[in-house]
Amino acid sequence: MFRRLSIESESAATGGASFDRRFFLKCALASGASLGAGGVVQPAAGMPAAAQPQQSDAQFVVEARFYDKQPNRRIKCKLCPRACVVGDKERGYCGARENRGGTYYSLVHSRVCAAHVDPIEKKPLFHYLPGSLAFSLATAGCNVNCKFCQNWDISQVRPEQIAAEYLPPYRIAQLAQQYGCPSIAYTYSEPVIFSEYMMDTADAGHESGVRSVVVSNGYIQQEALKAAYGKMDAVKIDLKAFNEKYYHDVVTGQLKPVLETLTTLRKMGKWTEVVYLVVPTLNDSEAEFTGLARWVKANLGPDVPLHFTQFHPQYLLKNLPITPVSTLDRAKAIADAEGLHFVYIGNVPGHPAQNTYCPQCKRLLVERVGFTAGKMLIRKNACPFCGRHIPGIWHT
C-alpha cells in the first residue's frame, strides 16, 4: 500500500507536490478553512497502513459495461481507443479492469483512493459555477501513461496497491450535500477508467440535486463517451498536445480520438473547457499553438475556454524546466489573435490571464485569486456593462 495521497495537478500554490497523509490532511483542512469550505472528507480514516493485509475487493468489483466477449475467454474492451484484447486472468492497460474467466470486470467501483473538497476553479472550470465547491474523487488507474503525470502515484498503480475507501454512489451524493458542494467532480486520475462508477454516482447525485463534472483526457470510445459523459453537467478535457508524435511518445495515447471526443461533446451540447499543458521543447512551438487555436475555433467555436497551463517537472519528465511565463503569454497571444474569446493562463498565481474579461467591452467580469473567484459580475449570463452574452453555466 502506498502511503501518499495526491492532489490534483492544478495545485500551483503547493507546487503540485504529493504529500504524506498527515501533511495532506493538515494542508487540506487549512485550505478548506480559508476557502470557507465545509471541510475535507478523510478517505484515509480507517485505511489500512502500508503492508497491512489487503482489503477484500469483492465490494468493488462490477461487470464492465463496455466490452465484447471473444473466443477462448478473451475479451475486447470498448471503453477507450486502446481497445485492449485481454486474456483470462489478465488486466487491461489501465490496470483497473480484469478478465475473470471471460467476463470483464471493473475493480474500482466505489473504490475511492482520493476524495477532497475543491474549488471548482482548481479543475479548472472557469465558466462553471464560479466560486463553488466540488466534491472531488478518484479511483486508481489510468488509460494512458503521461510522462509528466503529477498524480502518478494514484493514476499509475493498480487498485490493490493503494489504500481506498468504499464509497458507493449514494454516499458520495450525501457527502457532497453535507459539504456544501453543488457538484461532484471525477478527477485526479482518469475517470474514463471508472466510467461505471461515475455514471452511477452522477445518477445518484442528480436524484439529490447535485451536479456532476468530469476532468478527463478525453481518450474514450464514442459509445462510452455518449453514455458516460452524457450524464455530466460540464466537462474539462486535457488536450495534451496538438501532434500525434507527442501523444505517442509522451502520453502513450493518440490525438485523433481526443479531438473526436471534443467535437462530439460540442454536438452533445455539453459545457466543455480545454486545458493544454505547455511542456517546454515538446509541445510549445508557435505552429502548434496556431494549429490548436485554429482547430478549436473551427470545430468547437471561439467561445470555448482554452487554458494554457504551466508544466512542472514530475514523474518521468524531470529533465525539463518549468514552463516560462513568457511562453504561456506567447501561446495566449497566438490564440487571442486567432480569434478565441476566452484564453486563460493557469498554474501561474496572480497572472491577470486567470481572470475572465468581456470579449466585447474588455471589462473584468470574474476576478480569480488563487483558486477562488474574488469578484463575479456576470448577471443573467451576460456582461453587466455591455450586455454581451458570456457563455457558460454561471448560476445554480
Next chain:
Amino acid sequence: MSDAPHADRRDFLKRALSGAAALGLVGAPACAAAGTEASGWKARVVVARDPQLRGGGSSVDPQRMLALLDRAMQTLFYRDHPAEVWRLVVRPGDVVGLKVNTLGGRGISTSRELVAAICERLQEAGIRPADIVVWDRDTREMERGGFHAAMGGDRVQCFGTDQVDYEDDLAMWGSVGSRLSKILTRRTNVLISLPVLKDHDGAGVTLGLKNMYGAIHNPNKYHPDGCNPYIADVNMLPEIRKRLRLTICDGTTAMYDGGPAYKPESSWQMNGLIVSTDPVALDYTGWQIIERKRAEKKLKTLAADGREPKYIATAADREHRLGTCDPKRISAIEV
C-alpha cells in the same frame, strides 16, 4: 567439497569465467558482449526431462524432481555433486529470493516440488532457511498456486509483495519507470527466477525474462507491442540485473497456446526443466520448445500468429546485452 567457500562475488565470477573458458561455459550477460563470438564461448542451456517425473500418478514425485534438478544443475555447471553446484551459485550469508510465477493458479504455477528441491539444495549450500524467500506479487495468488504463506520464524519465507509494498521511488531504464518490490530490493541480494514454460497472448511466450514483470508495480503498462521493448528494459533495471544469477524454468506442465492463464486443453506435461545463467538464451530455447509443440499440434508459428516474441532479440541487442539469442552461440544440452 572440492571448492573453497566463496570469498566474494567478484571471486565467484572470476572462477566461473575461468571455468567457462576451459569448459565452454558462459556467464550470463557476458555472452552477448562484443568479442564473445571470437572467444568461442557459447551460452549453455540445459533441458532436462524425466518421463517418470510423476510416477504413475498425476502429481510430481518430490524425489524425482530433486533428481531432475540435480541432473540439470550438474550438467550446467559441470559438477559431480549437487552441493558443489549450489556453492557456485550462492554462499552462506546470501539472502536468496526465489521468484515464482503463480498467475496460472493450481493448474500451471511454478511447482511446489521444484521450489522444495531448490530450498533443500540451498540449505545444503549453507543458506539459512529464513534467508530463502519464495515470492511473487500477491500472497493470495501464491496460495492459489499451491504455496503456503510463511512470514517470520526460522523457516523458509513465503509471501507476496502485497505484504511489504513496493519502493516509493521509481526505478527507470529505457521505456520503463516502475516501483520495485521491496522483497527484491530490501530482503534479498540474490535472485533466482523460477518461471513456467508458457505461451503468452501478448508477448508470444512468458519465460524467465517476463517473470520479472512480477517484480514491478505496473506490469499492465508494459503489455502493448508484444511487451517489446518493455520486458528487456525491465530486466535492465539495476536492482534486478545485479541480483539475477540463475533461471530455472519449470516445464513440469507447460502451455503451447492460450496462455498465460491455465487452459488444460493447451497444456502438456513436458516433465522437464530448462536451466541457464543466460536468461536470453533460456528464453530463446524455451520459445523453440513451444514452437515445436505448436507445430506438432498443427498450430501456426507464433510469428504467423502475429506474436513472435521479439523482446528476446531486444534483450540481446547492443543496447541491452542481457544474453544471447543467436542459436549459433547457444549450446542447448538435452539430458
